[in-house]
Amino acid sequence: MSTSLQTHLQRHFGYEAFRPGQEDIIRGVLAGENVLGVLATGGGKSVTYQLPALMLPGITVVVSPLISLMMDQVQQMRAQRRIAATYLNSLLEPADMRAVMREIESGMYKLVYISPEKLQQSHVQTLLRKVGVSLIAIDEAHCISQWGHDFRTDYLRLPEVVQALGNPPVLAVTATATTAVREEICDLLKIKPEHVVLQSLNRKNIAIDVIPVMEESERRAQVLHQMDEWKGQGIVYCTTRQAVEVLVATYQLEGKRKVHAYHGGMNNMERMLIQQQFLSGELDMIVATNAFGMGIDKPDIRFVIHYQLPASMEAYVQEIGRVGRDGEAGYAALYYAWEDVQIHQYMIEREYPTRRQIDQLAELLRQQQSLTTEALTSIELTQEMADLLVFYAQRVSAPYRDEVDPGTELRDHADRVYAELERRKLLKQRKLAEMIRFAEERENCLRKGINGYFGETGHDYTLQCCSVCGLERSLYKDSRQSMNTGRKETSWDLRQALSVLLPK
Amino acid sequence: MISRSVEAQEQEMLSAVALNAMIPLANERTLQAVYYILRGRKASQTLQDVHLYSLYPYYRMFPRFSKENWDKIVSNLVQRGCIHIRTDAGMNGKSTFMVTTEGVRYAAELSNHYQLARWLTPFSASLLTFNLDTFWKRLHLLVQTVSQIAAARMDFIPVVTDRRIQSWIKSQLRSGEERERWQVHLGDELYKLWSPHPMQVQQILVGQLTGAGHTGRTSGQLAAEMDLAPLQFQLMFRYGLASSVERLQQEREAFSLLKALLDADHEERGDVRLSESAAKTYALIQRGIPKADVARIRRIKESTVEDHLVEMALRCPEWDASEYLSPELADAIVRTSEELGTGRLRLIKDHLGDEVSYLHIRLALARYRGEATS
Ligand SMILES: [Zn+2]
Numbered sequence: 001m002s003t004s005l006q007t008h009l010q011r012h013f014g015y016e017a018f019r020p021g022q023e024d025i026i027r028g029v030l031a032g033e034n035v036l037g038v039l040a041t042g043g044g045k046s047v048t049y050q051l052p053a054l055m056l057p058g059i060t061v062v063v064s065p066l067i068s069l070m071m072d073q074v075q076q077m078r079a080q081r082r083i084a085a086t087y088l089n090s091l092l093e094p095a096d097m098r099a100v101m102r103e104i105e106s107g108m109y110k111l112v113y114i115s116p117e118k119l120q121q122s123h124v125q126t127l128l129r130k131v132g133v134s135l136i137a138i139d140e141a142h143c144i145s146q147w148g149h150d151f152r153t154d155y156l157r158l159p160e161v162v163q164a165l166g167n168p169p170v171l172a173v174t175a176t177a178t179t180a181v182r183e184e185i186c187d188l189l190k191i192k193p194e195h196v197v198l199q200s201l202n203r204k205n206i207a208i209d210v211i212p213v214m215e216e217s218e219r220r221a222q223v224l225h226q227m228d229e230w231k232g233q234g235i236v237y238c239t240t241r242q243a244v245e246v247l248v249a250t251y252q253l254e255g256k257r258k259v260h261a262y263h264g265g266m267n268n269m270e271r272m273l274i275q276q277q278f279l280s281g282e283l284d285m286i287v288a289t290n291a292f293g294m295g296i297d298k299p300d301i302r303f304v305i306h307y308q309l310p311a312s313m314e315a316y317v318q319e320i321g322r323v324g325r326d327g328e329a330g331y332a333a334l335y336y337a338w339e340d341v342q343i344h345q346y347m348i349e350r351e352y353p354t355r356r357q358i359d360q361l362a363e364l365l366r367q368q369q370s371l372t373t374e375a376l377t378s379i380e381l382t383q384e385m386a387d388l389l390v391f392y393a394q395r396v397s398a399p400y401r402d403e404v405d406p407g408t409e410l411r412d413h414a415d416r417v418y419a420e421l422e423r424r425k426l427l428k429q430r431k432l433a434e435m436i437r438f439a440e441e442r443e444n445c446l447r448k449g450i451n452g453y454f455g456e457t458g459h460d461y462t463l464q465c466c467s468v469c470g471l472e473r474s475l476y477k478d479s480r481q482s483m484n485t486g487r488k489e490t491s492w493d494l495r496q497a498l499s500v501l502l503p504k
Numbered sequence: 505m506i507s508r509s510v511e512a513q514e515q516e517m518l519s520a521v522a523l524n525a526m527i528p529l530a531n532e533r534t535l536q537a538v539y540y541i542l543r544g545r546k547a548s549q550t551l552q553d554v555h556l557y558s559l560y561p562y563y564r565m566f567p568r569f570s571k572e573n574w575d576k577i578v579s580n581l582v583q584r585g586c587i588h589i590r591t592d593a594g595m596n597g598k599s600t601f602m603v604t605t606e607g608v609r610y611a612a613e614l615s616n617h618y619q620l621a622r623w624l625t626p627f628s629a630s631l632l633t634f635n636l637d638t639f640w641k642r643l644h645l646l647v648q649t650v651s652q653i654a655a656a657r658m659d660f661i662p663v664v665t666d667r668r669i670q671s672w673i674k675s676q677l678r679s680g681e682e683r684e685r686w687q688v689h690l691g692d693e694l695y696k697l698w699s700p701h702p703m704q705v706q707q708i709l710v711g712q713l714t715g716a717g718h719t720g721r722t723s724g725q726l727a728a729e730m731d732l733a734p735l736q737f738q739l740m741f742r743y744g745l746a747s748s749v750e751r752l753q754q755e756r757e758a759f760s761l762l763k764a765l766l767d768a769d770h771e772e773r774g775d776v777r778l779s780e781s782a783a784k785t786y787a788l789i790q791r792g793i794p795k796a797d798v799a800r801i802r803r804i805k806e807s808t809v810e811d812h813l814v815e816m817a818l819r820c821p822e823w824d825a826s827e828y829l830s831p832e833l834a835d836a837i838v839r840t841s842e843e844l845g846t847g848r849l850r851l852i853k854d855h856l857g858d859e860v861s862y863l864h865i866r867l868a869l870a871r872y873r874g875e876a877t878s
Contacts, residue, residue: 071665079659096667252728260725267568269641270722272663277719494706495695501651501715502691 008051012082019044021199025171026051029135034170034191036141038177039199040321045173046073049137052171053083053111058132059104061165062113064139065152067091069294070113077111087113088124101127116154125164133168136161138189141172142314145184151424153391159188175201175321176314179455201317201451202458205324208446208466209333209473210439219335220250223307226333227285228256231478232302233278236287237319239308239343241265247307248287262288293319299326303476305333309340309439311347312431313453316438329463331476336439341432348428352421353385358414361389365407392417445469513733515580520614521565521735522577523586523607528557530603532848535589539574542566546779548815552870555818556847561627565742586610623739626746636745641669642765644713644720647694649673650686651715663714676764686761693762697748704730705744708737777819778812785812786820795828810863817870829867833860837868 005026009015018026021039025048028035039045053060064070070087077085086100086109104112105127118124138144144155162170170189177185182196213219227236238244241263248261260274260283277283279298286292290310304323310316316334324330353361360379376386393410396417410417438449446466448459464471525538533553540550544564554563581587586607590600603611615621645664652660662670677683698706707730714720721729727737749766756763778786781804788798795813799806816823837860840852849865856865 072661075661075665079661081659092667260722268665269644269663270724272661272665273714273720273722276661276663276714280717280719282719492703492707494699494710497706497710498691498694500718501647501710501713502687502694503654504691 021197024197028195029171032169033195036191036196037173040201056134058134060111060135061133062137066294083111084109085111088118089115119161133165135169137171141174141185142177142181145181200458201454204460204462206330206332207464210467211335213337229477230303234285234303236305244287257284259285262286262292264291293322303331309336344432352425355418362407362411392420510733514735517735518577523611525562527603535601543569548811561624623743626750645673648714650690654687655716689761693759705740708741709744782812782815786816814866814870817867829864834868837865838872
């Protein structure tokens with residue numbers, strides 16, 4: 001058995017050996033058990049469902065909330081011709097959606113990535129039942145937990161879906177899960193404690209630096225300096241698009257290296273080009289919102305700088321986890337000013353509807369108005385918020401669900417729905433408070449702090465530990481003088497330029 | 505010449521473009537209508553306006569133009585004394601606007617300075633229904649794919665994720681013979697197509713392309729490298745695309761490979777001449793279903809169905825509109841419009857009386873202008 005698993009790994013993925021935890025997870029899954037796998041970012045989560053997908057008779061469904069990630073992974077698999085894979089999500093045009101569903105029905109695919117909201121649709125479930133699902137892999141499984149930092153209502157409906165699909169084995173995978181979150185995942189998805197595979201989240205080769213600053217100008221000066229001097233390629237994370245734009249614009253005035261912005265406001269093709277330029281080394285750095293990084297498997301990213309405080313420890317660990325996947329030394333800096341907290345508090349406030357908006361939405365729904373974007377805009381609600389409210393209303397009034405329309409449900413249970421929102425808001429604030437506590441830690445080792453947060457004890461490191469234990473930053477500087485001084489002017493020749501792309 | 509900051513240039517060009525698009529619509533439409541045209545709204549009314557006032561180059565010029573930004577441009581133009589907003593409840597209570605002599609002068613000065621006329625030339629009615637975005641995505645992915653084939657490296661990640669574009673490329677490169685043909689001639693055909701262009705336009709087109717071992721620049725990167733204001737870049741890029749399409753349309757035989765880029769998109773969405781929703785309405789109307797029932801069946805407002813009828817009158821000459829508009833009435837409306845020298849519905853309606861509906865007038869104008877322009 002062991003040899004055959006390894007043969008598959010070698011043949012299809014080109015790896016000599018499993019990374020820690022992978023084999024245990026795969027064995028559990030192939031034995032028909034429900035399994036929870038907690039693997040570090042970059043620890044090879046995708047292998048744990050891609051490999052079984054090749055070996056199991058029916059199809060493997062991968063539930064993922066990250067549309068760009070699923071598209072990237074499918075593109076990569078198609079490029080490498082590894083597994084016949086496709087995806088179903090709300091970005092597909094109806095015609096494409098139908099085409100993909102026909103292809104799935106004809107048995108063209110072994111692996112189907114699907115967004116949670118698509119999986120709720122009954123015609124999708126009918127199709128999947130018909131072709132037979134051998135395994136349901138739930139990526140980013142922490143989204144199912146109300147304790148998690150990005151809880152999603154459509155994830156909460158997954159246990160029902162599993163049942164509807166005839167209870168195939170479930171594999172829940174995540175890179176970040178505290179003890180409370182793990183317990184909730186296991187409870188909801190019926191995973192036995194002995195089938196939880198925990199891999200150490202400690203990233204030994206990454207040095208953890210936390211840099212408190214008094215004000216914006218101080219922080220900007222320091223970050224600009226690091227961007228010029230630090231060795232290798234890196235990512236700078238900012239909280240808002242605006243901060244990304246400002247930092248890039250400022251850097252480009254004086255900076256020596258090639259840098260580009262990346263955020264959700266850019267179009268698909270731009271993002272694709274920037275990502276590829278970064279992967280191929282044509283760009284030295286990306287300054288990005290948290291939209292960048294999912295699905296990027298670049299082994300030699302040398303540093304991540306957090307220009308501002310992230311929203312939670314989970315987000316922070318996921319983002320620094322992109323450094324040094326090749327095992328070579330890497331560096332992660334977190335800049336922290338008190339005003340960062342205000343930005344997050346503002347964002348949390350804005351993210352949830354007010355009590356009055358709940359009433360307004362109930363009224364809209366009761367008038368049987370279809371919820372157009374205009375109608376929602378008039379009460380300043382996003383589609384996402386509206387869905388969330390309807391979901392909560394249905395949950396609190398579950399026994400009478402079939403009889404009552406959502407508007408009435410929402411009206412009658414507005415107080416309870418609002419209380420639920422308050423609870424979630426509070427949770428986010430708690431996450432933020434934990435993040436602040438970490439950033440303000442001056443006495444205890446930061447690495448121990450991170451690992452302790454996720455219920456781990458390990459804290460070994462390879463080169464340097466953290467800024468509390470003492471950090472020699474110069475080890476991460478580039479000793480050579482910066483290159484890229486000015487671009488070379490060459491005379492333009494259309495024929496020549498075309499022949500670079502299309503050689504004869 | 506005084507050197508200006510890129511940002512100031514950008515604002516000035518935006519004003520120039522907006523003002524030029526406003527001039528034909530002054531006293532006739534709201535400022536909102538101008539905004540819709542620049543954004544490229546797919547609604548019947550907008551498409552009809554583009555036709556009526558020959559604003560083809562402006563349609564979808566700034567697909568991502570924010571309302572905020574637009575309001576800023578408008579208030580600038582008001583402050584400069586280029587336009588006045590008219591508050592005398594003209595168009596069903598919505599306010600129209602007028603362009604002052606200063607506005608006309610300023611528009612001319614800026615157009616001249618930024619050579620707007622030059623960059624806006626290749627846009628004609630035939631381009632209105634042509635999707636330049638699809639054209640560019642096809643071309644981009646085609647070059648990338650052929651480049652990878654030439655380098656014998658097929659494990660690449662396509663820069664275009666759109667499935668429809670990808671399957672179109674596959675259909676072009678199905679057989680070994682086809683791949684060979686593209687590989688041998690694509691470079692030559694592109695050279696032939698683009699060599700007449702100004703150098704900067706060539707750089708803008710080629711600089712964005714991706715191939716084996718070479719990633720294209722984004723428009724922002726390239727504009728910065730070339731020291732062009734983003735809008736200037738955008739105008740020149742659109743010029744490059746539009747004139748490429750125009751030339752391919754005119755000299756199909758000379759471009760035996762690239763002409764394939766002009767093929768309609770074989771998507772399952774009905775009549776490609778119409779907006780997606782109007783195409784669905786058309787399919788029902790053709791089956792003899794009255795408009796009130798179409799609204800019920802499709803669960804849309806009857807007024808929306810009426811918008812679709814206007815779109816059909818404009819784009820589908822074979823559609824028999826007599827059920828909704830008698831030829832005599834159409835004739836009367838068109839004559840009135842000409843006599844009054846206006847396309848404003850309210851004025852025409854006031855003149856003709858209550859038995860003439862807005863739908864009648866819109867259908868008549870769409871039909872008449874549609875026939876006149878095609
Ligand atoms: Zn330490």
